Amino acid sequence: MTKPAWISCTTFVAIAAAIAMAPRPAEACGGTFCDGGPQPMPVDQTGENILFVWEGDAVEAHIQIQYMGEPAKFGWVIPLQGVPEFSVGSEPLFQALLAGSVPTIQVNQTFDQCDFGDDGGSDGDNGGSASGTGAASDGGDEGGEDPSGGVEVLAEVTVGAFQIDVIQATDAQAIVDWLVLNEYQQDPESEPILQEYIDEGFIFGAVKLVGGAGLDQIHPIVLRFQGEEPCVPLRLTRIAAVENMAVRTFFLGDNRMVPENYRHVVINQVKLDWAAQPPAGNYTEVITLAVDEQNADGRAFVTEYAGPSDVVNSGSVYNPAWDPSAFQALDPANLLSVLEEQGFIDCFGQFPPNFTPTWIHPLMAGLVGEFVTAPSGDLLEAVCNGTYDSTNWDGAMFAEQMTLRIIEPGQHAIDLLANNDYLTRMYTTISPAEMTEDPLFYENADLEPVNSQLTTTQRWLCNGDNVWTLPDGREIYLPAGAPWPQFPDEPGGVMGAMPSSELIEAAMPAGAPVNLTLNTPTIDAVVMAHNEGYGWPGGAMPDDGGSSNSGGSADETGSGDAGQDGEGGSGNGCGCTTDTDASPWSAAFGLVALGWLRRRRRS
Secondary structure (H helix, E strand, O other): OOOOHHHHOOOOOOOOOOOOOOOOOOOEOOOOOOOOOOOOOEEEEEEEEEEEEEEOOOOOOOOEEOOEEEEHHEEEEEEEEEOOEEEEHHHHHHHHHHHHHEEEEEEEEOOOOOOOOHHOOOOOOOOOOOOOOOOOOOOOOOOOOOOOOEEEEEEEEOOOOOOEEEEEEOOOHHHHHHHHHOOOOOOHHHHHHHHHHHHOEEEEOOOOOOOOHHHHHHEEEEEEEEEOOOOOOOOOOOEEEEEOOOOEEEEOOEEEEEEEEOOEEEEOOOHOOOOOOOHHHOHHHHHHHHHOOOOOOOOOEEEEEEEHHHHOOOOOOOOOOOOHHHHOOOOOHHHHHHHHHOOEEOOOOOOOOOOOEEOOOOHHHHHHHHHOOOOOOOOHHHHHOOOOEOOOOOOHHHHHHHHHHHHHHHHHHHHHHHOOEEEEEEEEEEEEHHHOOOOEEEEEEOOOOOOOOOEEEEOOOOOEEEEEEOOOHHHHHHHHOOOOOOOOOOOOOOOOOOOOEEEEEEEEOOOOOOEEEHHHHHHHHHHHHHHHHOOOOOOOOOOOOOHHHHHHOOOOOOOOOOOOOOOOOOOOOOOOOOOOOOEOOOOOOOOOOEEEOOOOOOO
16 A cells, blocks of 8 residues: 655754752753763763654654663653654664665775786786675653643653653743752753743653663663654754764655755765775765755755665564563573573674674663672673572563563564565764754655665776776776875866765655756866876766765765764644754763644645
8 A cells, every 4th residue: 555755743852961960869861961060061962863664644753762871860851742652662673774774885806917927917907806895894641730830741651661751831941840850950051942842832751761770771762653754853952962963864664765854965975985994984074074065054864775674684673482471480590591592692602793792682681680680790691600699580570571672672673674665764964053954854756776885896907006986987096005085176276176965956755856966077077187197098977967866875884884883642733844945972862852743645
Protein backbone atom coordinates (compact mmCIF):
# COMPACT_ATOMS: atom_id res chain seq x y z
CA MET A 1 0.00 0.00 0.00
CA THR A 2 1.38 3.39 -0.96
CA LYS A 3 1.91 5.76 1.93
CA PRO A 4 1.05 9.46 1.56
CA ALA A 5 3.76 12.08 1.80
CA TRP A 6 5.22 12.80 5.23
CA ILE A 7 3.30 15.75 6.56
CA SER A 8 3.63 16.04 10.29
CA CYS A 9 6.19 17.55 12.55
CA THR A 10 8.51 15.94 15.09
CA THR A 11 11.00 18.06 16.87
CA PHE A 12 14.30 17.47 18.62
CA VAL A 13 15.97 20.24 20.53
CA ALA A 14 18.70 20.44 23.16
CA ILE A 15 19.14 22.98 25.97
CA ALA A 16 22.59 23.83 27.29
CA ALA A 17 24.48 25.26 30.25
CA ALA A 18 23.61 24.49 33.82
CA ILE A 19 22.99 26.73 36.76
CA ALA A 20 24.95 25.67 39.79
CA MET A 21 22.79 24.36 42.57
CA ALA A 22 23.60 23.06 46.02
CA PRO A 23 24.33 19.34 45.86
CA ARG A 24 21.22 17.28 46.46
CA PRO A 25 20.65 13.54 46.41
CA ALA A 26 19.23 12.12 43.19
CA GLU A 27 19.33 15.52 41.57
CA ALA A 28 18.56 15.78 37.87
CA CYS A 29 19.53 18.52 35.45
CA GLY A 30 17.17 20.47 33.25
CA GLY A 31 17.82 19.44 29.70
CA THR A 32 21.01 17.47 29.96
CA PHE A 33 23.14 20.31 31.10
CA CYS A 34 24.79 20.07 34.48
CA ASP A 35 28.17 20.34 36.08
CA GLY A 36 27.71 20.20 39.83
CA GLY A 37 30.29 22.93 40.30
CA PRO A 38 29.95 26.36 41.85
CA GLN A 39 29.61 28.06 38.44
CA PRO A 40 27.50 27.23 35.37
CA MET A 41 29.37 25.29 32.72
CA PRO A 42 28.00 24.51 29.25
CA VAL A 43 28.07 20.84 28.34
CA ASP A 44 29.37 19.45 25.09
CA GLN A 45 26.28 18.75 23.01
CA THR A 46 28.30 16.82 20.48
CA GLY A 47 25.76 15.00 18.37
CA GLU A 48 22.32 13.55 17.87
CA ASN A 49 21.12 10.32 16.22
CA ILE A 50 17.42 10.21 15.46
CA LEU A 51 15.33 7.62 13.60
CA PHE A 52 11.90 8.42 12.17
CA VAL A 53 9.51 5.64 11.19
CA TRP A 54 6.01 6.06 9.85
CA GLU A 55 3.43 3.29 10.30
CA GLY A 56 -0.12 3.92 9.13
CA ASP A 57 -1.28 7.21 10.59
CA ALA A 58 1.41 7.31 13.27
CA VAL A 59 5.03 8.39 13.27
CA GLU A 60 7.61 7.02 15.67
CA ALA A 61 10.65 9.00 16.76
CA HIS A 62 13.49 6.85 18.10
CA ILE A 63 16.09 8.87 20.02
CA GLN A 64 19.50 7.46 20.89
CA ILE A 65 20.54 8.98 24.21
CA GLN A 66 24.26 9.55 24.64
CA TYR A 67 25.27 10.74 28.09
CA MET A 68 28.39 10.62 30.24
CA GLY A 69 28.30 11.99 33.76
CA GLU A 70 26.77 11.21 37.13
CA PRO A 71 23.59 9.13 36.73
CA ALA A 72 21.81 11.10 39.44
CA LYS A 73 22.39 14.28 37.45
CA PHE A 74 20.94 13.04 34.21
CA GLY A 75 17.84 15.04 33.26
CA TRP A 76 16.04 15.74 30.05
CA VAL A 77 13.23 18.16 29.22
CA ILE A 78 11.21 17.32 26.12
CA PRO A 79 8.82 19.88 24.58
CA LEU A 80 5.86 17.96 23.16
CA GLN A 81 2.85 18.87 21.05
CA GLY A 82 0.75 16.27 22.84
CA VAL A 83 1.08 13.34 25.19
CA PRO A 84 2.77 10.63 23.13
CA GLU A 85 3.02 6.93 23.76
CA PHE A 86 6.44 6.28 25.32
CA SER A 87 8.34 3.00 25.05
CA VAL A 88 11.83 1.56 25.33
CA GLY A 89 13.91 1.73 22.16
CA SER A 90 16.53 -0.64 20.82
CA GLU A 91 20.20 0.29 21.21
CA PRO A 92 21.27 -2.57 18.88
CA LEU A 93 18.98 -1.08 16.21
CA PHE A 94 20.94 2.16 16.26
CA GLN A 95 24.23 0.27 16.20
CA ALA A 96 23.02 -1.73 13.19
CA LEU A 97 21.73 1.39 11.40
CA LEU A 98 25.04 3.15 11.89
CA ALA A 99 27.09 0.16 10.80
CA GLY A 100 24.94 -0.78 7.81
CA SER A 101 24.76 2.67 6.24
CA VAL A 102 28.13 4.14 7.21
CA PRO A 103 29.97 5.77 4.30
CA THR A 104 33.05 3.73 3.49
CA ILE A 105 36.05 4.09 1.21
CA GLN A 106 37.66 1.47 -0.98
CA VAL A 107 40.94 2.25 -2.72
CA ASN A 108 41.94 -0.07 -5.55
CA GLN A 109 45.54 0.12 -6.68
CA THR A 110 46.78 -0.59 -10.19
CA PHE A 111 50.38 -0.57 -11.49
CA ASP A 112 51.46 0.28 -15.00
CA GLN A 113 53.69 -2.29 -16.68
CA CYS A 114 57.10 -0.69 -16.84
CA ASP A 115 60.40 -1.72 -18.45
CA PHE A 116 62.41 -1.85 -15.21
CA GLY A 117 64.77 -4.75 -15.78
CA ASP A 118 63.28 -7.68 -13.85
CA ASP A 119 59.79 -6.26 -14.11
CA GLY A 120 59.83 -6.41 -17.93
CA GLY A 121 56.78 -5.40 -19.88
CA SER A 122 56.12 -2.44 -22.11
CA ASP A 123 55.34 1.11 -21.27
CA GLY A 124 51.67 1.83 -21.52
CA ASP A 125 48.38 2.26 -19.82
CA ASN A 126 47.35 -1.37 -19.53
CA GLY A 127 49.37 -2.71 -16.66
CA GLY A 128 48.98 -5.75 -14.56
CA SER A 129 46.86 -4.70 -11.66
CA ALA A 130 47.27 -5.58 -8.06
CA SER A 131 44.06 -4.91 -6.33
CA GLY A 132 44.31 -3.78 -2.75
CA THR A 133 42.21 -1.69 -0.50
CA GLY A 134 42.75 1.29 1.63
CA ALA A 135 39.92 -0.44 3.10
CA ALA A 136 36.57 0.09 4.29
CA SER A 137 38.40 1.86 7.00
CA ASP A 138 36.05 1.43 7.29
CA GLY A 139 0.90 6.57 28.16
CA GLY A 140 0.81 6.66 31.91
CA ASP A 141 -1.23 7.54 35.01
CA GLU A 142 -2.86 10.92 34.98
CA GLY A 143 -1.63 13.49 37.44
CA GLY A 144 -2.89 16.88 38.56
CA GLU A 145 -1.78 20.39 39.45
CA ASP A 146 1.69 20.58 40.96
CA PRO A 147 2.00 22.19 44.40
CA SER A 148 4.54 24.61 42.93
CA GLY A 149 1.60 26.33 41.23
CA GLY A 150 0.91 27.05 37.56
CA VAL A 151 1.98 23.62 36.35
CA GLU A 152 -0.41 20.79 35.52
CA VAL A 153 0.98 17.24 35.51
CA LEU A 154 -0.75 15.49 32.61
CA ALA A 155 0.89 12.08 32.93
CA GLU A 156 3.42 10.14 34.98
CA VAL A 157 5.04 7.06 33.51
CA THR A 158 8.08 4.84 34.01
CA VAL A 159 9.69 3.69 30.77
CA GLY A 160 12.50 1.22 31.28
CA ALA A 161 15.18 3.08 33.22
CA PHE A 162 13.44 6.45 32.95
CA GLN A 163 10.82 8.30 34.99
CA ILE A 164 8.80 10.72 32.86
CA ASP A 165 6.39 13.50 33.94
CA VAL A 166 4.39 15.29 31.22
CA ILE A 167 3.64 18.84 32.38
CA GLN A 168 2.08 21.98 30.99
CA ALA A 169 1.90 25.65 31.97
CA THR A 170 1.17 29.00 30.40
CA ASP A 171 4.27 30.64 31.84
CA ALA A 172 7.89 29.56 31.43
CA GLN A 173 8.75 30.68 34.97
CA ALA A 174 6.26 28.14 36.29
CA ILE A 175 8.03 25.40 34.32
CA VAL A 176 11.40 26.53 35.69
CA ASP A 177 10.00 26.59 39.25
CA TRP A 178 8.62 23.07 38.83
CA LEU A 179 11.92 21.78 37.54
CA VAL A 180 13.81 23.34 40.44
CA LEU A 181 11.28 21.96 42.94
CA ASN A 182 11.76 18.51 41.42
CA GLU A 183 15.55 18.81 41.61
CA TYR A 184 16.34 19.58 37.99
CA GLN A 185 19.05 22.12 37.36
CA GLN A 186 18.14 24.96 35.05
CA ASP A 187 19.74 27.65 32.92
CA PRO A 188 18.42 31.24 32.87
CA GLU A 189 18.86 31.41 29.11
CA SER A 190 16.29 28.66 28.67
CA GLU A 191 13.35 30.65 30.07
CA PRO A 192 12.60 32.88 27.06
CA ILE A 193 12.99 29.93 24.69
CA LEU A 194 10.71 27.78 26.85
CA GLN A 195 8.16 30.60 26.68
CA GLU A 196 8.46 30.65 22.91
CA TYR A 197 7.57 26.97 22.81
CA ILE A 198 4.71 27.46 25.29
CA ASP A 199 3.31 30.20 23.05
CA GLU A 200 3.41 27.72 20.15
CA GLY A 201 1.30 25.23 22.10
CA PHE A 202 3.95 22.94 23.52
CA ILE A 203 3.74 20.93 26.69
CA PHE A 204 6.83 19.32 28.24
CA GLY A 205 8.11 15.94 29.29
CA ALA A 206 10.58 15.91 32.20
CA VAL A 207 12.76 12.80 32.12
CA LYS A 208 15.31 11.45 34.58
CA LEU A 209 16.75 8.08 35.51
CA VAL A 210 14.86 6.13 38.14
CA GLY A 211 16.62 6.02 41.48
CA GLY A 212 19.63 3.75 41.47
CA ALA A 213 19.85 3.34 37.70
CA GLY A 214 23.31 3.57 36.19
CA LEU A 215 24.68 4.81 32.88
CA ASP A 216 24.84 1.25 31.54
CA GLN A 217 21.04 1.12 31.82
CA ILE A 218 20.43 4.13 29.56
CA HIS A 219 18.57 3.11 26.43
CA PRO A 220 16.88 4.81 23.48
CA ILE A 221 13.37 6.18 23.95
CA VAL A 222 10.57 5.82 21.41
CA LEU A 223 7.81 8.43 21.15
CA ARG A 224 4.79 7.59 19.01
CA PHE A 225 2.53 10.32 17.64
CA GLN A 226 -0.25 10.75 15.13
CA GLY A 227 1.11 12.57 12.09
CA GLU A 228 3.09 12.38 8.92
CA GLU A 229 6.07 14.74 8.65
CA PRO A 230 9.28 14.60 10.68
CA CYS A 231 10.95 17.73 11.91
CA VAL A 232 14.10 18.32 13.98
CA PRO A 233 13.74 21.65 15.77
CA LEU A 234 17.13 23.00 16.74
CA ARG A 235 16.22 26.35 18.23
CA LEU A 236 16.76 25.31 21.85
CA THR A 237 19.73 23.13 20.96
CA ARG A 238 21.87 26.21 20.46
CA ILE A 239 22.19 26.67 24.24
CA ALA A 240 23.96 23.31 24.69
CA ALA A 241 25.46 22.83 21.27
CA VAL A 242 29.11 23.06 20.39
CA GLU A 243 30.35 24.58 17.17
CA ASN A 244 29.70 22.34 14.17
CA MET A 245 27.64 19.83 16.16
CA ALA A 246 26.88 16.65 14.27
CA VAL A 247 23.24 15.84 13.55
CA ARG A 248 22.40 12.54 11.88
CA THR A 249 18.88 11.54 10.89
CA PHE A 250 17.62 8.15 9.74
CA PHE A 251 14.30 7.48 8.03
CA LEU A 252 12.62 4.11 7.44
CA GLY A 253 9.81 4.16 4.91
CA ASP A 254 8.95 3.49 1.29
CA ASN A 255 11.06 6.10 -0.49
CA ARG A 256 13.96 8.50 -0.12
CA MET A 257 13.59 11.39 2.30
CA VAL A 258 14.88 14.92 1.62
CA PRO A 259 15.07 18.16 3.61
CA GLU A 260 12.09 20.43 3.03
CA ASN A 261 13.21 23.81 4.31
CA TYR A 262 16.96 23.16 4.62
CA ARG A 263 19.12 22.77 1.54
CA HIS A 264 20.58 19.58 0.17
CA VAL A 265 24.30 19.49 -0.63
CA VAL A 266 26.44 17.20 -2.76
CA ILE A 267 30.04 17.57 -1.63
CA ASN A 268 32.98 18.14 -3.95
CA GLN A 269 34.85 14.82 -3.90
CA VAL A 270 38.05 16.52 -5.04
CA LYS A 271 38.25 18.24 -1.64
CA LEU A 272 38.44 14.91 0.20
CA ASP A 273 42.00 13.89 1.05
CA TRP A 274 42.10 10.52 -0.66
CA ALA A 275 45.82 10.08 -0.02
CA ALA A 276 45.41 10.39 3.76
CA GLN A 277 45.35 7.48 6.17
CA PRO A 278 42.56 6.72 6.53
CA PRO A 279 41.41 7.85 3.08
CA ALA A 280 39.18 10.94 3.03
CA GLY A 281 40.05 11.63 6.66
CA ASN A 282 38.86 15.25 6.31
CA TYR A 283 35.29 14.14 5.53
CA THR A 284 33.61 16.07 8.36
CA GLU A 285 35.62 19.19 7.61
CA VAL A 286 34.54 19.14 3.96
CA ILE A 287 30.89 18.72 4.90
CA THR A 288 31.14 21.57 7.40
CA LEU A 289 32.64 23.84 4.76
CA ALA A 290 30.12 22.74 2.13
CA VAL A 291 27.01 23.38 4.24
CA ASP A 292 28.39 26.81 5.20
CA GLU A 293 28.73 27.99 1.60
CA GLN A 294 26.43 30.57 0.06
CA ASN A 295 22.91 29.27 -0.64
CA ALA A 296 23.37 26.58 1.99
CA ASP A 297 24.10 29.16 4.71
CA GLY A 298 24.83 26.66 7.45
CA ARG A 299 21.44 24.95 7.17
CA ALA A 300 21.77 21.98 4.83
CA PHE A 301 22.11 18.20 4.83
CA VAL A 302 24.20 15.70 2.90
CA THR A 303 22.68 12.32 2.02
CA GLU A 304 25.08 9.60 3.13
CA TYR A 305 22.91 6.65 2.13
CA ALA A 306 19.55 6.11 0.46
CA GLY A 307 18.44 2.67 -0.60
CA PRO A 308 17.21 -0.72 0.57
CA SER A 309 16.94 -1.13 4.32
CA ASP A 310 18.35 -4.65 4.14
CA VAL A 311 21.84 -3.16 4.51
CA VAL A 312 20.98 -3.20 8.23
CA ASN A 313 22.00 -6.46 9.87
CA SER A 314 18.78 -7.53 11.55
CA GLY A 315 20.55 -10.50 13.10
CA SER A 316 22.44 -8.15 15.40
CA VAL A 317 19.22 -6.43 16.45
CA TYR A 318 17.30 -9.45 17.72
CA ASN A 319 18.22 -13.08 18.38
CA PRO A 320 15.45 -15.71 18.50
CA ALA A 321 17.53 -17.52 21.12
CA TRP A 322 16.76 -14.80 23.65
CA ASP A 323 14.36 -16.39 26.15
CA PRO A 324 13.38 -14.58 29.38
CA SER A 325 11.58 -17.67 30.69
CA ALA A 326 14.91 -19.44 31.08
CA PHE A 327 15.80 -16.98 33.85
CA GLN A 328 12.57 -17.16 35.84
CA ALA A 329 13.41 -20.19 37.97
CA LEU A 330 17.14 -20.07 37.33
CA ASP A 331 19.62 -21.02 40.02
CA PRO A 332 21.85 -17.89 39.92
CA ALA A 333 24.89 -20.18 40.06
CA ASN A 334 24.01 -21.10 36.45
CA LEU A 335 23.66 -17.52 35.25
CA LEU A 336 26.76 -17.58 33.05
CA SER A 337 25.78 -20.72 31.13
CA VAL A 338 22.34 -19.31 30.22
CA LEU A 339 23.81 -15.94 29.22
CA GLU A 340 26.27 -17.78 26.96
CA GLU A 341 23.59 -20.05 25.48
CA GLN A 342 21.49 -17.03 24.54
CA GLY A 343 24.42 -15.06 23.12
CA PHE A 344 24.51 -12.23 25.64
CA ILE A 345 28.09 -12.58 26.83
CA ASP A 346 31.48 -13.63 25.45
CA CYS A 347 33.97 -14.54 28.17
CA PHE A 348 36.66 -15.78 25.78
CA GLY A 349 36.99 -12.86 23.40
CA GLN A 350 36.01 -14.78 20.30
CA PHE A 351 34.17 -11.96 18.58
CA PRO A 352 35.54 -8.82 16.89
CA PRO A 353 36.42 -6.03 17.00
CA ASN A 354 38.55 -6.34 20.13
CA PHE A 355 38.66 -10.10 20.74
CA THR A 356 38.36 -9.46 24.46
CA PRO A 357 35.65 -10.62 26.90
CA THR A 358 32.55 -8.51 26.37
CA TRP A 359 28.85 -8.13 26.87
CA ILE A 360 27.37 -8.75 23.43
CA HIS A 361 24.08 -6.91 24.08
CA PRO A 362 24.77 -3.33 25.28
CA LEU A 363 21.99 -3.36 27.90
CA MET A 364 22.60 -6.79 29.44
CA ALA A 365 25.42 -5.57 31.70
CA GLY A 366 23.16 -2.97 33.30
CA LEU A 367 20.35 -5.49 33.71
CA VAL A 368 22.54 -8.17 35.28
CA GLY A 369 24.09 -5.54 37.53
CA GLU A 370 20.68 -4.86 39.10
CA PHE A 371 20.43 -8.45 40.34
CA VAL A 372 24.00 -9.54 41.12
CA THR A 373 27.01 -7.60 42.35
CA ALA A 374 30.74 -7.93 41.79
CA PRO A 375 32.95 -7.78 44.92
CA SER A 376 35.87 -6.83 42.67
CA GLY A 377 33.89 -4.03 41.03
CA ASP A 378 34.25 -5.62 37.57
CA LEU A 379 30.91 -7.24 36.77
CA LEU A 380 32.03 -8.87 33.52
CA GLU A 381 34.99 -10.50 35.22
CA ALA A 382 32.85 -11.62 38.17
CA VAL A 383 30.20 -13.21 35.95
CA CYS A 384 32.76 -14.94 33.74
CA ASN A 385 34.63 -16.28 36.79
CA GLY A 386 31.58 -17.08 38.90
CA THR A 387 32.65 -14.75 41.72
CA TYR A 388 29.54 -12.56 41.80
CA ASP A 389 27.21 -12.10 44.78
CA SER A 390 23.68 -13.31 43.93
CA THR A 391 22.02 -12.36 47.23
CA ASN A 392 19.60 -10.01 45.42
CA TRP A 393 18.79 -12.39 42.55
CA ASP A 394 15.11 -12.42 41.55
CA GLY A 395 14.59 -14.54 38.44
CA ALA A 396 10.99 -13.50 37.84
CA MET A 397 11.82 -9.81 38.01
CA PHE A 398 14.91 -10.31 35.84
CA ALA A 399 12.76 -12.01 33.17
CA GLU A 400 10.20 -9.20 33.36
CA GLN A 401 12.81 -6.48 32.91
CA MET A 402 14.58 -8.43 30.17
CA THR A 403 11.29 -8.61 28.27
CA LEU A 404 10.69 -4.89 28.67
CA ARG A 405 14.18 -3.62 27.81
CA ILE A 406 15.57 -6.20 25.41
CA ILE A 407 12.96 -8.58 23.97
CA GLU A 408 10.12 -6.22 23.11
CA PRO A 409 12.35 -3.43 21.69
CA GLY A 410 14.29 -6.02 19.67
CA GLN A 411 11.17 -7.62 18.23
CA HIS A 412 9.73 -4.20 17.37
CA ALA A 413 12.97 -3.18 15.67
CA ILE A 414 12.89 -6.33 13.53
CA ASP A 415 9.29 -5.56 12.54
CA LEU A 416 10.26 -2.01 11.56
CA LEU A 417 13.06 -3.25 9.32
CA ALA A 418 10.83 -5.92 7.76
CA ASN A 419 7.93 -3.53 7.09
CA ASN A 420 9.94 -0.61 5.69
CA ASP A 421 11.95 -1.31 2.58
CA TYR A 422 13.81 1.99 2.26
CA LEU A 423 16.40 3.64 4.49
CA THR A 424 17.65 7.23 4.20
CA ARG A 425 20.57 8.55 6.21
CA MET A 426 21.37 12.27 6.24
CA TYR A 427 24.12 14.15 8.03
CA THR A 428 25.13 17.71 8.75
CA THR A 429 27.15 19.81 11.13
CA ILE A 430 25.57 22.93 12.54
CA SER A 431 26.65 25.63 14.99
CA PRO A 432 24.54 27.41 17.61
CA ALA A 433 24.30 30.66 15.62
CA GLU A 434 22.81 28.69 12.71
CA MET A 435 20.12 26.98 14.81
CA THR A 436 17.46 29.56 14.03
CA GLU A 437 15.19 27.36 11.95
CA ASP A 438 13.93 23.83 12.51
CA PRO A 439 14.61 21.40 9.66
CA LEU A 440 11.63 19.54 8.25
CA PHE A 441 11.73 16.57 5.88
CA TYR A 442 9.50 14.98 3.30
CA GLU A 443 9.47 12.03 0.94
CA ASN A 444 10.41 12.14 -2.73
CA ALA A 445 9.71 8.92 -4.61
CA ASP A 446 11.37 10.20 -7.80
CA LEU A 447 14.98 10.36 -6.61
CA GLU A 448 17.64 7.75 -7.21
CA PRO A 449 19.44 5.83 -4.44
CA VAL A 450 22.71 7.01 -2.91
CA ASN A 451 25.46 4.44 -2.42
CA SER A 452 27.37 4.68 0.86
CA GLN A 453 30.47 3.01 -0.55
CA LEU A 454 32.88 5.12 -2.57
CA THR A 455 35.49 3.36 -4.64
CA THR A 456 38.51 5.18 -6.01
CA THR A 457 41.49 3.88 -7.98
CA GLN A 458 45.11 4.82 -7.35
CA ARG A 459 47.09 4.14 -10.53
CA TRP A 460 50.85 3.96 -10.07
CA LEU A 461 52.78 5.30 -13.06
CA CYS A 462 56.23 4.13 -14.08
CA ASN A 463 57.86 7.33 -12.79
CA GLY A 464 56.50 6.74 -9.27
CA ASP A 465 53.76 9.34 -9.57
CA ASN A 466 50.13 8.29 -9.39
CA VAL A 467 46.80 9.25 -10.84
CA TRP A 468 43.69 8.96 -8.72
CA THR A 469 40.35 8.29 -10.39
CA LEU A 470 37.66 9.49 -8.00
CA PRO A 471 34.17 7.97 -7.67
CA ASP A 472 32.77 10.87 -9.71
CA GLY A 473 35.15 10.03 -12.60
CA ARG A 474 37.59 12.91 -12.20
CA GLU A 475 41.31 12.21 -12.40
CA ILE A 476 43.81 13.91 -10.09
CA TYR A 477 47.54 13.74 -10.81
CA LEU A 478 49.71 13.38 -7.70
CA PRO A 479 53.53 13.48 -7.80
CA ALA A 480 55.37 10.77 -5.89
CA GLY A 481 55.29 11.43 -2.15
CA ALA A 482 53.23 14.59 -2.50
CA PRO A 483 50.25 15.23 -0.20
CA TRP A 484 46.76 15.71 -1.60
CA PRO A 485 46.67 19.07 -3.40
CA GLN A 486 45.01 22.05 -1.72
CA PHE A 487 43.93 23.53 -5.09
CA PRO A 488 44.46 27.26 -4.57
CA ASP A 489 43.71 29.74 -7.35
CA GLU A 490 45.31 28.58 -10.56
CA PRO A 491 47.45 30.98 -12.64
CA GLY A 492 45.32 33.62 -14.31
CA GLY A 493 42.94 33.96 -11.37
CA VAL A 494 39.92 32.89 -13.40
CA MET A 495 38.17 31.27 -10.44
CA GLY A 496 37.97 31.58 -6.67
CA ALA A 497 39.10 29.03 -4.16
CA MET A 498 38.08 25.44 -4.79
CA PRO A 499 34.52 25.06 -3.39
CA SER A 500 33.67 22.29 -0.95
CA SER A 501 30.27 21.70 -2.54
CA GLU A 502 29.64 20.32 -6.00
CA LEU A 503 25.99 21.20 -5.87
CA ILE A 504 23.62 23.04 -3.53
CA GLU A 505 19.97 22.42 -4.24
CA ALA A 506 16.43 22.83 -2.94
CA ALA A 507 14.75 19.43 -2.71
CA MET A 508 11.17 19.01 -3.85
CA PRO A 509 8.44 16.57 -2.70
CA ALA A 510 8.38 15.21 -6.25
CA GLY A 511 10.61 15.39 -9.28
CA ALA A 512 14.12 16.74 -9.57
CA PRO A 513 15.58 19.24 -7.08
CA VAL A 514 16.14 22.88 -8.02
CA ASN A 515 19.81 23.77 -8.50
CA LEU A 516 20.84 26.82 -6.50
CA THR A 517 24.62 26.55 -6.88
CA LEU A 518 26.42 24.49 -9.50
CA ASN A 519 30.17 24.44 -8.90
CA THR A 520 31.02 21.80 -11.51
CA PRO A 521 32.54 24.23 -14.06
CA THR A 522 34.82 25.77 -11.42
CA ILE A 523 35.89 22.38 -10.08
CA ASP A 524 36.57 21.08 -13.60
CA ALA A 525 38.64 24.14 -14.52
CA VAL A 526 40.78 23.92 -11.38
CA VAL A 527 41.35 20.18 -11.79
CA MET A 528 42.20 20.59 -15.47
CA ALA A 529 44.73 23.34 -14.74
CA HIS A 530 46.28 21.25 -11.97
CA ASN A 531 46.67 18.18 -14.17
CA GLU A 532 48.01 20.11 -17.13
CA GLY A 533 50.66 21.58 -14.85
CA TYR A 534 52.10 18.04 -14.65
CA GLY A 535 51.61 17.30 -18.33
CA TRP A 536 48.64 15.10 -17.67
CA PRO A 537 45.99 15.42 -20.34
CA GLY A 538 43.07 16.07 -17.97
CA GLY A 539 40.73 13.42 -16.78
CA ALA A 540 37.23 12.23 -17.22
CA MET A 541 34.84 14.77 -15.77
CA PRO A 542 31.24 14.01 -14.89
CA ASP A 543 28.88 15.03 -17.64
CA ASP A 544 25.85 15.66 -15.46
CA GLY A 545 27.24 18.43 -13.26
CA GLY A 546 26.64 16.47 -10.08
CA SER A 547 23.36 15.34 -8.68
CA SER A 548 21.60 14.77 -5.43
CA ASN A 549 21.53 11.16 -6.50
CA SER A 550 25.29 10.78 -6.21
CA GLY A 551 25.80 12.15 -2.75
CA GLY A 552 27.34 9.20 -0.91
CA SER A 553 30.43 10.22 1.02
CA ALA A 554 33.29 8.82 3.04
CA ASP A 555 33.39 8.64 6.79
CA GLU A 556 36.07 10.65 8.50
CA THR A 557 37.44 7.51 10.09
CA GLY A 558 36.74 5.29 7.12
CA SER A 559 34.86 2.83 9.26
CA GLY A 560 32.87 4.64 11.87
CA ASP A 561 30.12 7.22 11.67
CA ALA A 562 30.84 10.73 10.57
CA GLY A 563 30.53 13.12 13.47
CA GLN A 564 29.98 10.56 16.17
CA ASP A 565 33.18 10.21 18.14
CA GLY A 566 34.75 7.92 15.61
CA GLU A 567 31.85 6.36 14.59
CA GLY A 568 21.25 12.33 18.85
CA GLY A 569 -0.43 11.75 21.87
CA SER A 570 -2.21 13.01 19.22
CA GLY A 571 -1.18 16.59 19.37
CA ASN A 572 -2.09 19.10 16.73
CA GLY A 573 -0.03 22.02 15.53
CA CYS A 574 3.67 22.13 14.76
CA GLY A 575 6.59 23.33 16.81
CA CYS A 576 8.67 23.73 13.67
CA THR A 577 8.38 26.99 11.82
CA THR A 578 9.36 27.28 8.18
CA ASP A 579 10.59 30.53 6.69
CA THR A 580 9.79 30.16 3.04
CA ASP A 581 11.28 33.51 1.55
CA ALA A 582 32.08 19.30 32.01
CA SER A 583 33.81 17.62 29.62
CA PRO A 584 33.11 16.30 26.18
CA TRP A 585 30.14 13.94 26.05
CA SER A 586 28.91 15.00 29.47
CA ALA A 587 25.55 15.13 27.72
CA ALA A 588 24.78 14.36 24.13
CA PHE A 589 21.08 14.99 24.33
CA GLY A 590 19.41 17.94 25.90
CA LEU A 591 15.98 19.33 25.33
CA VAL A 592 14.10 17.40 22.69
CA ALA A 593 10.90 18.86 21.39
CA LEU A 594 8.44 16.58 19.72
CA GLY A 595 5.19 17.40 18.01
CA TRP A 596 3.25 16.38 14.97
CA LEU A 597 1.33 18.56 12.57
CA ARG A 598 -1.59 17.23 10.62
CA ARG A 599 -1.77 19.20 7.42
CA ARG A 600 -3.54 18.66 4.18
CA ARG A 601 -2.08 15.82 2.20
CA ARG A 602 0.15 16.85 -0.65
CA SER A 603 -0.61 15.35 -3.99
